[in-house]
Amino acid sequence: MTMKAKPDDCCLPPAPARRLKPEQELARLAKAMGHPARVRIVQLLLRREGCMCGDIVDQLPLAQSTVSQHLKVLKEAGIIVGQTEGPKICYCVRREALRRLEELLSELA
Amino acid sequence: MTMKAKPDDCCLPPAPARRLKPEQELARLAKAMGHPARVRIVQLLLRREGCMCGDIVDQLPLAQSTVSQHLKVLKEAGIIVGQTEGPKICYCVRREALRRLEELLSELA
């Protein structure tokens, strides 16, 4: 039913995605940023205008379930991580992931 | 095959400049780069390993019609432009579009 162990650390592991060829890594990151709502979410999190799902829902014209799905996409791409804080979850951006995307783009040529 | 490889002035026309909000512009560019095949295409074009659709088809495990569709996506996002050269079309990357994407990413924070 419930999760067995829960290491109470937040910003450890990037994502399940590892050891990808550069073009796959780039595509994966770019795809996650390839929706306006997700770009807005990343913006909001970076600007620290709240970090919970509910905060984001308040600032986007989307249902809570939809926002949650977008958060999942960003999480699976390693762009954000979520730290459980009681009943709520504080999301934050892994700036290194964004920098990695920039790096991959600049290395393209 | 022919490999004329003379794309010295194939990057003339600017893209369909659109007035998008930054998050939309970012999402649009990122989405276009959000597929491994399209990343490979951009790589190939940047490295000047041929510039025609046929050249790309030879280097990807995809049908010609599929490659053509990917080229269309990249073109509509303003990432590449195609210059007609007789019966063939020489595609090349608008490096400014990639730089723009980098810029938008770095401005996110």
Next chain:
DNA sequence: GACGTTTATCGTAACATGACGATGAAAGCC
């Protein structure tokens, strides 16, 4: 005009995405 070359488009099928409301699960508080 007929031919070969190159690319785009059409039609189609399988699958993925984005959106919603409703429900479920986890944590803290009374």
Next chain:
DNA sequence: GGCTTTCATCGTCATGTTACGATAAACGTC
């Protein structure tokens, strides 16, 4: 225990994406 808050997940529907083969369009050459 019961309640509230917060978020994830489920079911569903509409739409978009990706892939293919087949066909059409544009161009230069003969």
